[in-house]
Amino acid sequence: xxxxxxxxxxxxxxxxxxxxxxxxxxxxxxxxxxxxxxxxxxxxxxxxxxxxxxxxxxxxxxxxxxxxxxxxxxxxxxxxxxxxxxxxxxxxxxxxxxxxxxxxxxxxxxxxxxxxxxxxxxxxxxxxxxxxxxxxxxxxxxxxxxxxxxxxxxxxxxxxxxxxxxxxxxxxxxxxxxxxxxxxxxxxxxxxxxxxxxxxxxxxxxxxxxxxxxxxxxxxxxxxxxxxxxxxxxxxxxxxxxxxxxxxxxxxxxxxxxxxxxxxxxxxxxxxxxxxxxxxxxxxxxxxxxxxxxxxxxxxxxxxxxxxxxxxxxxxxxxxxxxxxxxxxxxxxxxxxxxxxxxxxxxxxxxxxxxxxxxxxxxxxxxxxxxxxxxxxxxxxxxxxxxxx
Amino acid sequence: xxxxxxxxxxxxxxxxxxxxxxxxxxxxxxxxxxxxxxxxxxxxxxxxxxxxxxxxxxxxxxxxxxxxxxxxxxxxxxxxxxxxxxxxxxxxxxxxxxxxxxxxxxxxxxxxxxxxxxxxxxxxxxxxxxxxxxxxxxxxxxxxxxxxxxxxxxxxxxxxxxxxxxxxxxxxxxxxxxxxxxxxxxxxxxxxxxxxxxxxxxxxxxxxxxxxxxxxxxxxxxxxxxxxxxxxxxxxxxxxxxxxxxxxxxxxxxxxxxxxxxxxxxxxxxxxxxxxxxxxxxxxxxxxxxxxxxxxxxxxxxxxxxxxxxxxxxxxxxxxxxxxxxxxxxxxxxxxxxxxxxxxxxxxxxxxxxxxxxxxxxxxxxxxxxxxxxxxxxxxxxxxxxxxxxxxxxxxxxxxxxxxxxxxxxxxxxxx
Numbered sequence: 010x011x012x013x014x015x016x017x018x019x020x021x022x023x024x025x026x027x028x029x030x031x032x033x034x035x036x037x038x039x040x041x042x043x044x045x046x047x048x049x050x051x052x053x054x055x056x057x058x059x060x061x062x063x064x065x066x067x068x069x070x071x072x073x074x075x076x077x078x079x080x081x082x083x084x085x086x087x088x089x090x091x092x093x094x095x096x097x098x099x100x101x102x103x104x105x106x107x108x109x110x111x112x113x114x115x116x117x118x119x120x121x122x123x124x125x126x127x128x129x130x131x132x133x134x135x136x137x138x139x140x141x142x143x144x145x146x147x148x149x150x151x152x153x154x155x156x157x158x159x160x161x162x163x164x165x166x167x168x169x170x171x172x173x174x175x176x177x178x179x180x181x182x183x184x185x186x187x188x189x190x191x192x193x194x195x196x197x198x199x200x201x202x203x204x205x206x207x208x209x210x211x212x213x214x215x216x217x218x219x220x221x222x223x224x225x226x227x228x229x230x231x232x233x234x235x236x237x238x239x240x241x242x243x244x245x246x247x248x249x250x251x252x253x254x255x256x257x258x259x260x261x262x263x264x265x266x267x268x269x270x271x272x273x274x275x276x277x278x279x280x281x282x283x284x285x286x287x288x289x290x291x292x293x294x295x296x297x298x299x300x301x302x303x304x305x306x307x308x309x310x311x312x313x314x315x316x317x318x319x320x321x322x323x324x325x326x327x328x329x330x331x332x333x334x335x336x337x338x339x340x341x342x343x344x345x346x347x348x349x350x351x352x353x354x355x356x357x358x359x360x361x362x363x364x365x366x367x368x369x370x371x372x373x374x375x376x377x378x379x380x381x382x383x384x385x386x387x388x389x390x391x392x393x394x395x396x397x398x
Numbered sequence: 399x400x401x402x403x404x405x406x407x408x409x410x411x412x413x414x415x416x417x418x419x420x421x422x423x424x425x426x427x428x429x430x431x432x433x434x435x436x437x438x439x440x441x442x443x444x445x446x447x448x449x450x451x452x453x454x455x456x457x458x459x460x461x462x463x464x465x466x467x468x469x470x471x472x473x474x475x476x477x478x479x480x481x482x483x484x485x486x487x488x489x490x491x492x493x494x495x496x497x498x499x500x501x502x503x504x505x506x507x508x509x510x511x512x513x514x515x516x517x518x519x520x521x522x523x524x525x526x527x528x529x530x531x532x533x534x535x536x537x538x539x540x541x542x543x544x545x546x547x548x549x550x551x552x553x554x555x556x557x558x559x560x561x562x563x564x565x566x567x568x569x570x571x572x573x574x575x576x577x578x579x580x581x582x583x584x585x586x587x588x589x590x591x592x593x594x595x596x597x598x599x600x601x602x603x604x605x606x607x608x609x610x611x612x613x614x615x616x617x618x619x620x621x622x623x624x625x626x627x628x629x630x631x632x633x634x635x636x637x638x639x640x641x642x643x644x645x646x647x648x649x650x651x652x653x654x655x656x657x658x659x660x661x662x663x664x665x666x667x668x669x670x671x672x673x674x675x676x677x678x679x680x681x682x683x684x685x686x687x688x689x690x691x692x693x694x695x696x697x698x699x700x701x702x703x704x705x706x707x708x709x710x711x712x713x714x715x716x717x718x719x720x721x722x723x724x725x726x727x728x729x730x731x732x733x734x735x736x737x738x739x740x741x742x743x744x745x746x747x748x749x750x751x752x753x754x755x756x757x758x759x760x761x762x763x764x765x766x767x768x769x770x771x772x773x774x775x776x777x778x779x780x781x782x783x784x785x786x787x788x789x790x791x792x793x794x795x796x797x798x799x800x801x802x803x804x805x806x807x808x809x810x811x812x813x814x
Contacts (some may be wrong), residue, residue, distance in 0.1 A: 070514035072492050073712075093717040097780050097807050167651030189790055313648070330487045331780060332510040388450040 023279060050388075065338035087339040093215025098327065098336055101341075103215030105318040109299060111226035112319070116237045124290065125283075128249030129275070143250070154303040157240055160306055163373040165232045185232045189314030191224025192231060194275050219249040227316030233304055239263040241297065245290045251288035253279070288359050292352055319346045408690045444714035445475035446722055449491070449498035451484030453672070453739055454679075461736035463724075468725040470759070474718045475789070490577045495712055499659040499719045503546060503708035506536050509776040511708070512540035518709040519545045529745045537771045546706035547727045550741035552670040554606050555701045555764035556692070557655075560685045562587055562665040574692040577610070577634060584643040587665035595638065596664025598655045599646040600786045602772065603668050605701045607631035609770045610694025613781075620806035622739045622802040623785075631694065632789075632797035639793045648791070660684055670703060671762045674740045702760050702769035704744065777811040 060075060068083050069075040091102040131142045149157065164170050165185035172182030183190075197203065205220035213219040226234060258280055264274045280287075302321040305311060310320035313325070320340055328337025432459075448465055452458045458756060462478050469476040469776075479498065480486045485507060491497030491499070503511070511517050521527060521544030527535070535547035558573070566586045573582040584594030598604040606612060611634075613627030622628070631786065638644035652658035655667040660681030677684060691700050693723070707723045709716060725731060729751075732743035736752055742763050743752055753760040773780065788800045 071489055072514045072516045096810060097777075097784055099785075101780075167649075183650065184649065187790075189787075209646050239432070288541045312787065312790075314790045315784075331777065332489070332507075332514065334493075 033321070038212070061338045061341065064334050065334055065342050069334050071332045071334050073336075083335065085263040087335040088343070090336060091339055091343065092215070092234060094212060094214070096211070098333070100216040101315065101318060101323055102320065102340060103217040103324045104221070104315050105320045106215060108221055108226070108230055108316060109301065109319045112230060112234060112237070112301060113295065113298040115226060115231075115234045116241075116298045117291065119234075120242045120245060120294060121287070121290050123238060123247050124245035125287075127242060127246040128253055129279075131246070132250055132253045143246075146246055149240045152240070154240065155307045156331065157236060158308045158310075160302045161232060161236045163306075183228045186227035186229045187313050189316045191230055192225050192227025193318070195228075196225075197223075224316075227313070229309060229313055230317050233301070233308070233317060236304065237298065237301070241294070248286055248290055249283065252283050256282050288356070291355055291359070294353050294354065296348055299344060299351075340366045340383055405696050421541070421557055425545070428462065437688040442715050442718065443474060444718065445477065446477045446499045446713075446715055446718050446792040447500040448483070448722070449481050449487060451476060451502050453675070454478045454673070457735075460735050464726055464731050464734065465722070468722050471725075472714070472718070472721060474722075476718075476722060476804060492710070492712070497710040497712055499710055499713040499715060500722055501708050501710070502549065504705055505703070505772070505774040506779040508538060508545070508708075509774055509778075510708070512545055513776055515710055517545050517710045517717075518542045518713065518716055520709055520716070520723070521545050521547060524727075525724065526745065529747050530743060531746055531766055533702065533766075533771055534704050534744050536775060537704055546708050547723050548706045548744035549707050549727070550732060550744050551737060551766070552672060552699045552742060553577050553762050553769045554603065554668050554670050554691065555761045555765060556689045557659055558687045558689060559628065559659065559662070559665045560687050563687075568666075573689045574625055576692050578761065579695055580692045581634075581638050581643060584638060584666065585641070590641045592662065593643065593645040593650065593664050595644040595666045596647050596650060596652075596658040597644075597653055597668045599648050599790050601782055602703075602786075603633055603655065604632065604789060605695060605772065606668060606691050606699055607635055608769075609699025609701065610691070610696060611699075612694070612696030613709045614770055615774075615785075615808060616778075616812065619812065621805060621812050623808045624747040624798070627696070627799055629798045630736060631790065632693075632801070636797060650792075654662070658788050659686070665806070671740055671742060671759055674719075674759060687774075688759055688761045690764055693703075693720065698768045700765040700769045702766065703773060704771075738761060773808070775811055778808070781807045781811055 047139050063085055064075050066082060066084060067075060067080050068086075069080045071324050074080075090096065091099055093099055127146050130136065131139050131146065133139075136142070165172075167184040167187070169185075171185070175182040195204075205218065209219035209220060209223070213222060238326040250301055259281075260278060261274060264278045269277065301319050302325070305317055305322040306325070308319045311322055321344065322343070324337045324340040326337075327340065421738055447462070450458070450461055452461070452732075458478070458480055461561075465476050465478050484502060485504075488497065488503075488507070488511075492514075496505055497516070497667060503517075510515075512519075519540075521535075521538065524544075527544060527547075530548050535549055538544060538546050538548060539728075556574075563572075566583075568583060568586065572579075572583055575585050579760070580595070587594040592760070595795045607630040608628045611627040611631040613622065613625050613631060615623050615628075617625075621711070635644065639646075646665070647653065647655050648657040649669075650658045650663040652661060653661055655664070655669045656673045656676045658664045659667040659669070660677060662684070675726060677686060691698065693699075707726060709723065713719050727744070729743070729748045732745060732748055733751065734753075734754075735741055736743055740759075743749065749763055749766070753763055781804060785800070785804045788795070788803065792800070
């Protein structure tokens, strides 16, 4: 036990000397050891990405190698086609960004809140049959997304179970997957605003009018939103449970002794300690929701009236179906840029601000310990900050 | 940051160099296969692979039988691959330089592949090329060259639920021959639970009305989406929908017209000959009858759909592939396919045999005389899907406005 502890704490303490010794044979050995994975990643990740980058600035038609002599460099032509909002593909791209934007805005907060809520619930000692509930909530995540999509199409059909249940409450459910009306448009219609005001009729951004941007997710997309929340909150619940189990009982007890109520303990003690996990969940959520594809491909193929078209599906469709490989690759890179930018924004928003020490309810040591354990693989913002100094 | 140690730099350089080498290998590999193809003209013994998008076991079985028969006759090895996603698998094949030799090719994808040189233009060499329906030949002609042999075709007809027809007091005499009669019978057939006429929410069905009105999306190479004929046709459809005597299958809670018909949600639907198979398999208890579509202001009109047997320019055995296609499009093969999965032969000389054999479906092949093709220029499929997305809300929008918003899109497709 003691030797184990010693070996664990050693690297941190003797880091400066170790860094020096890399000059020796160990450095070469290190490179040798990681060479296989560099080769594999290079072959199956870096090279394809570079090839795709080349395709996105070329006029490759999908026949033979993109590096053959007949393929020309066309600069940013493909990018300006989709970002200029001109022509059909530009408008389709704008529509797909609009659709996906509402999908992300709804899914990410809701699934995070729900998974946190579920995690807190099934983490309580008092709950009987915790194992059962954990399994039950996690189950949708294990099932294939294609199978769930088929199930969803069935549940939300015009005469499906969901509408049957709604009819018990005298609500006439919509024909979910066939209804292209935007939810916000429906709500605006209730207050009598069912036509676009003149100011919102012209193309505003990416070839779509302001009125179209304000459509909100269509009824069909809402069904997908519900599905995403249903399937992913189980996975993220698992992450939160892991993090919650790292919050030591002593901290809770101490807070209790200070007279904190249940809600205060959650808000001021538990939640700050979950920050690294929250970051993980939000990041994974953002990436996953911007890349939504399977559901669209197996479910609606972008319909009804293109309201479930997403950039990922549009990229696939332009490349494989329309033979517009350059445009398809360009869409994929724009999507990549969106994800990177949003992740950075989110990281900035969740950064640990310099709170005066006396206002903190959590000792710094405990918080640091939990972050390392709770978010394996993803560096907590706090740790990052420490490294850069 | 401190400068990297020389050895570290060396290691990075080695890794980078080896990666570049790998790229180079990959690159030249692709090049080779792309250059090799298309130049081979002599018959070889290279095996021929056939990629099909099958509608089911019956079709797979029939194609397998025909291909096996040719293989044992010619001595060239041939195999059939059933694609799970034909478009994607074809694209993958062409991009890698190792495409299937022979494949189903839809009119949607045809122009794109013809333009980028993926297809072998063998159509003009076919012995029976003059026997194909002219409209089918036109569908697979690119820059005045017939590229590939039309495999078979389907047209749209009016499918009538005979039980409901009799219940509404209608007889054989009442089968509609013009628009007025059509809306009249649709009204008579409409009840609380059943709508008179149903169709899938797409131009691939509604287009029959524009054809009957003398319109079309493209006329003599010009975009005519916003023509008064088309507006009149859509206006007529919209009127029937507003009157509650016609509806989209999606609004009825069905995936397509055939399903709405089979479930008894619509008394009549506009569908193609594939409905025969669907009815036999899924709804064997429903009695139905097929009639020719009624005439509009400008006479009879319907739409036709077709595929051809494409041959890859990069095929290792183009001559063998051609011989195989000759065999697959022979009258005997076409009649065998018709029997197996209900398609109509693309050869005019076989049409009368076919009608004799399937008198119940004769209305479909009669439509071949006046059927229109949908526009198939590169990019036209996207314009069609844009049109379809707007047609979904036809009931609440102005037909002319829909058509006018699609007109410039079609113009740009034809221009580019």
